Amino acid sequence: MSSQILSFASLRPTTTTTTDSSNTKTTPHHLHNHTLSQRVYIPSHVYKHPAALLLELSTSLDELYRILPLIIKHGLYSEHLFQTKLVSLFCKHGSLIDAARVFEPIELKLDALYHTMLKGYASNSSLDDALSFFCRMKYDDVPLVVYNFTYLLKVCGDKGELRRGKQIHGQLVAHGFSSNLFAMTGVANMYAKCRQIDEAYKMFDRMPERDLVSWNTIISGYAQNGLARMALELVVRMHEEGRRPDLVTIVSILPAVANIRSLRIGKAVHGYVMRAGLESFVNISTALIDMYSKCGSVGTARFIFDGMGNRNVVSWNSMIAGYVEGGNPEEAMKFFQKMLDEGVEPTNVTIMEALHACAALGDFERGVFIHKLLDRLKLGTDVSVVNSLISMYSKCKKVDIAANVFKNLQNKTRVSWNAMILGYAQNGCINEALNYFCEMRSRNLIPDSFTMVSVIPALAELSVTRHAKCIHALVIRGCFDKNIFVTTALIDMYAKCGAIDTARKLFDMMNERHVTTWNAMIDAYGTHGVGKAAVELFNDMQKGVIKPNDITFTCIISACSHSGLVVEGIHCFTSMKKDYGIEPTMDHYGAMVDLLGRAGHLTEAWDFIQRMPIEPGITVFGAMLGACKIHKNVELGEKAANRLFELNPDEGGYHVLLANIYASASMWDKVAKVRTIMEEEGLQKTPGCSLLELRNEVHSFYSGSTSHPQSKRIYAFLETLVDEIKAAGYVPDTDSIHDVEDDVQEQLLSSHSEKLAIAFGLLNTSPGSTIHIRKNLRVCGDCHNATKYISLVSGREIIVRDMHRFHHFKNGICSCGDYW
């Protein structure tokens, strides 16, 4: 097809941008200031000509190319009307080069022809091309009309080109259009789209008169800049000034209402829609569905959906999204299936929502089904869809598949990297997460707040203070330090590194906090054994606007538990339902059993379990068994353990705990019996692991393992160390039986992972330094005791962080009030 246009263009070759002014200055004066229809007389023979008709009816570039030879053949090409029509059609179909090839050779160029070209450049080419053509128009002395400016302003707005938008605004003023309604609406729209809503409002405010379009422009401007309340105020003002909000007003205001999650306002808008008789418009109903589901009224959304005579795919998408966000992914999937059954073609948004639902359900099978569907729908190349796939696989714990999808993705965006980093971080692959973060940076992809929020928890898991400070520096350099998500993650990270004061400083510096921010800080105090501070902070929270949620109560009850604040803990538990209407979950019951049991109120704890309104689960009996181990209660320990064996038959840890309870009561035959059962059923205890940070490297140790390169030295050193600490008064806790044979018990006592880590730390640091180790399971009583003596003998500060709390050993004294 291009050959045709080339031969045609060769009739009079020209270029698009250079100008021969002597040629084009000849627009007759009497033609100025007339519209095209007034100015041009259309001879009836032209309309009757088949080629003219064809041209009029053409819908695509290809058709145009086919008609062109006909026009040339019949000598119609010199006709004014045909030339103008061709320029306009080429512009419309986006072929500016062809349009210019027709445009340039025309000797007598009408103003309207220039205007058509400019419109073409503005809507189908680059802003640069449009602007240079605009300059040329001035050079050619073409009188400028308002629409020349509004087209350019629209492009600037759409592309967010504030600087050039301002320039055009300036020229518009210079040409005397500053009180023209259309022009100023265009200017206001440009500023609003460039996120300069205050400037947009100034323009709006100065308008001597306003029409529906200018009202809609400023209202949608506020709505799209996230200032829903201001947008709504303007709707009210608009109403007061006698302008009735129309379809466009409603469609721009509803997403804003949805964003501020105000059901009350949403209902008011809905009322208006009904009164104005707008409910039959598909996009209005769809926007209503979106609003209701975001405001938590999925039922109403569904009611509207069911009542719709016409639906489109967006209506379905909004409904599916509503179910996913409303915490009902199962219903979302049912809806998705229903949509497929009814033969509605899914779009990429549909697929993303469905994948989101699978991720929420952890439903790998249906996730794979959708993945397969993608190829059939030819949506598998859409980056956003692939990003959702990566996320779905990671959330279904198939991080390897996610990584494979990521690897095969051609145009990885920042979001793709973020999804992969988060996927690794949430699946416990900390090193991979950090490596990908480094690789992302080395590829000059600038991390954003989402990247930070994915990486920071990974670093929190490592709890290496130096890394923590590094990422904090990156956060500040990237200006993410005002982002609540990022700062909350930082608070948690510092707390997990033991730097609770730094965490609190960050907390105090925040202007706005989420409930998660409070939770992170309350939990930080709980983990550090400062239950009082946790309770104080919880009380501060209750005075503010942010209401505690279920997790807040898990944190605060657990904080009370670890500090022995039984009364306070019970008070929180009661208040949870009474004052906040939060129904306790298994975690809360577990925390309560831990609170009572740890403090020695074992009978109360057992009674509490019996009175639970829901079937007690693993967490509850786990807490009970733990308490029985601490307080050496055989009877209740057996009961709890027996329930645990039924509930989680694959976990060997409960058997070990029970054996330890028997051992503390010298019931050796029962110890042997438990041991036999374990052997028969092939049960194993999840191995403990300790991590130690040394000179910016992290070393990991498993109990009884010899995999560390310095392993031989460590074991040899441990032997002498045990002698030394025994001399200082350490008595190995022989009550604690471990998961292997008796004869190696002595050796095992000293080869628990935390002891290996400490021995390694002592070997590689000088006296006076701090050894900071982290244990991924709870520190055992004997290790706790041993650490006390090691700290005394070696004169070093040893900080052990277990899953629940920190133990600071200094001169043999542990600051924690935990009960062992």
Added chain:
DNA sequence: GTAGGGTTAG
């Protein structure tokens, strides 16, 4: 008119 990635607890 709809959308891809997010913090806390266990």
